[in-house]
Amino acid sequence: xxxxxxxxxxxxxxxxxxxxxxxxxxxxxxxxxxxxxxxxxxxxxxxxxxxxxxxxxxxxxxxxxxxxxxxxxxxxxxxxxxxxxxxxxxxxxxxxxxxxxxxxxxxxxxxxxxxxxxxxxxxxxxxxxxxxxxxxxxxxxxxxxxxxxxxxxxxxxx
Numbered sequence: 001x002x003x004x005x006x007x008x009x010x011x012x013x014x015x016x017x018x019x020x021x022x023x024x025x026x027x028x029x030x031x032x033x034x035x036x037x038x039x040x041x042x043x044x045x046x047x048x049x050x051x052x053x054x055x056x057x058x059x060x061x062x063x064x065x066x067x068x069x070x071x072x073x074x075x076x077x078x079x080x081x082x083x084x085x086x087x088x089x090x091x092x093x094x095x096x097x098x099x100x101x102x103x104x105x106x107x108x109x110x111x112x113x114x115x116x117x118x119x120x121x122x123x124x125x126x127x128x129x130x131x132x133x134x135x136x137x138x139x140x141x142x143x144x145x146x147x148x149x150x151x152x153x154x155x156x157x158x
Contacts, residue, residue, distance in 0.1 A: 013080040026060035058112040059089040067091025084139035092131040
C-alpha cells in the first residue's frame with residue numbers, strides 16, 4: 001500500500017446520499033452534509049461550512065419544491081478537493097430548469113437562486129438521462145457569519 005504524498009487537503013472527499021423529496025429530507029440533507037464536512041476537517045461555524053450549508057439548503061429546497069415527482073427523491077453529492085466544496089443536487093424533473101429571476105416587489109419567495117448566485121463561486125445545471133443536476137462550488141471563506149448581524153456575503157461582489 002502506498003501513502004499519499006503532499007498535504008492532506010489534496011485528498012478528494014466525497015459524500016453521496018439520496019433523500020425523500022420532502023422538507024424533512026431537505027433539512028436532513030443539510031444536517032448530514034454539515035456533519036460530513038466536520039469529519040473532513042471543515043468545522044461548522046467556518047465560512048466554508050456555513051456557505052456550503054446554505055447552498056445545500058437552497059438547492060435541496062428547490063429540488064423538493066420544483067423537482068418533485070411521485071415516488072422519486074433527490075440526491076445530494078458533495079465533494080471536497082483542495083479547499084473547494086462542490087455541491088450537486090439531482091432531481092427527477094428535467095423540464096424545470098432553475099433561472100435567477102429579478103426581485104418582485106414584496107415577493108415572499110423566489111430568492112433562493114439569487115442567494116446561490118451571490119454565494120457560490122460558480123454554479124450551473126447539467127441534464128441527466130432522468131432529470132437534472134444543479135451544482136454549485138464554493139472555495140473561499142465567506143464574510144457572512146450567523147452572529148455578525150447581516151448578510152454581507154450577498155451584498156459583496158465576487
